[in-house]
Amino acid sequence: MSSVMKKAKAAKSAKEQLALLSREEKDDALEAMATALTKEASWILAENEKDMQAGRENGLSEALLDRLALTKERIHSIAEGVREVKKLPDPIGDTVRTWERPNGIQIEEVRVPLGVIGMIYEARPNVTADASALCLKSGNPVLLRGSSSAFQTNKAIVDVLHRALDETKLPSLALQLVEDTSREAAHEMLHLTEDLDVIIPRGGASLIQHVVKNASVPVLETGVGNCHVYIDESADDRMGVQIAVNAKTDRPSVCNACETVLIHRDWADQYAASLVEELKAKGVAIRGDDYMQAHFDGITPAETNDWHEEYLNLTVAIRTVPSLNDAIRHIQTYGTGHSEAIVTEETGAADEFMARIDAAALYHNASTRFTDGNEFGFGAEIGISTQKMHVRGPMGLEALTASKYLVRGNGQIKE
Known part of the structure; x- marks a missing residue:
């Protein structure tokens, strides 16, 4: 079994436990995550500098270096973004609508997590924390695969978040980082249909189109911004x-x-x-x-x-x-x-x-x-969708939910 598949199965193993947590338990976990990010800012910055130095040596563009760079202010902003997600209502279990049929059957549509989310993204370390907060708050385990250019930073952030989660009721297994940064590993994620429920790509046009064209797992597409x-x-x-x-x-x-x-x-x-x-x-x-x-x-x-x-x-x-x-x-x-x-x-x-x-x-x-999750009052965003299937625009907590129908009767049968 590959390391990518092991990580996906580990995330999936936490699916039921995470889905059953109360809002208070999830919010306590997010507060612990935010506190840990601020507390460990110096170490995260030191790891980020390793990526920045490698990026300069490898000729990354100024635009990519800007996306990659962290400062104490940016880490503070990332932590505050996690807290903003914490403050938002938990959509899981919310009733979307109810109605009664002529035969007396009562139907209720409620929000549920999408499932295990695979996230493939480029050199934006803030996405690591934003995606973690949004997915975990909405009851979805997440398998993250960032770019090789941000690997040290992403690993540091996930390590910090794991240590924080270990002190809470939220299972740290629900947050996984793919540490194999090869293209083969990313390609493998696209076909883990037994373990992943959806793939979300976030980055440039070439990344997004590669995922859309090659994935067997359903894709929630984010868009290029011209x-x-x-x-x-x-x-x-x-x-x-x-x-x-x-x-x-x-x-x-x-x-x-x-x-x-x-x-x-x-x-x-x-x-x-x-x-x-x-x-x-x-x-x-x-x-x-x-x-x-x-x-x-x-x-x-x-x-x-x-x-x-x-x-x-x-x-x-x-x-x-x-x-x-x-x-x-x-x-x-x-x-x-x-x-x-x-x-x-x-x-x-x-x-x-x-x-x-x-x-x-x-x-x-x-x-x-x-056009930003925080500016729209979503706390953060997992991406900005330009497609129309499922959701469109900045994707916050509700975008990471599906629904199920609870049907209650008193003995009705189909005739």
Whole structure:
């Protein structure tokens, strides 16, 4: 039996015990996890530095290094994220609906855990803690497989969480980390249909598509973020600039960062200079259409692939459009269904934008950076789904549940 299969079976062995824990018992475990993360921050940082050094030597991009890097502040934020999950209502056992049939049978739909979750993700150590908290709170054992670039950090975090769980009623077996970082090990996870109930990939397009195309285990797909901000002709000038700059630069390496800014020509004629100035001041490289190239210096010509690109760095594509309809058509053509924003003072334009664009999150006069489990009040997220089967958008506790029907009668038989 391979090490991956052993880990999966160990997680599965805790399935029933975990599902029967009370909210108080699970919350006590999460509090212990959060406390341990803060207490062991120095050791986690030392292990993270090993990964960072290896990443620099191996030529990891700045975007990936940013995702990989931890600081005391980030560890504190991760611990607080665990506590936020702790504060949330426990969905397990909640009644979704009840009804009675004409024959007197009473039916109740209740929430139950999805089962054993396999998580395959790239260089984001915070995902290790977020996924652990969300899965355990929702009664799901979890088998984690992070990237080799974050192995030392992920192992340290899981070791800390295991020691914390050993002092609680929540079985530490319910949290497992695959320590074989080979591609073969990740591929094996995709076919553990006897032990895993669902696979969740979180990372770049190539990882997600590999899992979707090759898995025998059902996949809960997270999505790539080619996100747009459209600045309409009626947009307030400062609001348009601030939202576009924030969406691009607040943290460019994440999936809810803006990759393309669309600007109505009339707004561009008056205010695009301010936008370009502020983007350049933040170190953003701009790839623009003919209008942008003609009006501003230092604009790289945008190619067709730029409209498709998820840069995940300080690069943005800018296109000017003659109408709201053209902006919508552009997003319908190139968007990935993640997060799209319109900046406008016209309610009708915002309503049309939101009605016609099909995406997990749509914004009127706000940055796409809010597509996040914590920002939505979910405490954390296990990923952001851009598919429509099961769930869509930031996936919190309820997204990690299924339902079952409790049917009660008094002797009814089918005739």
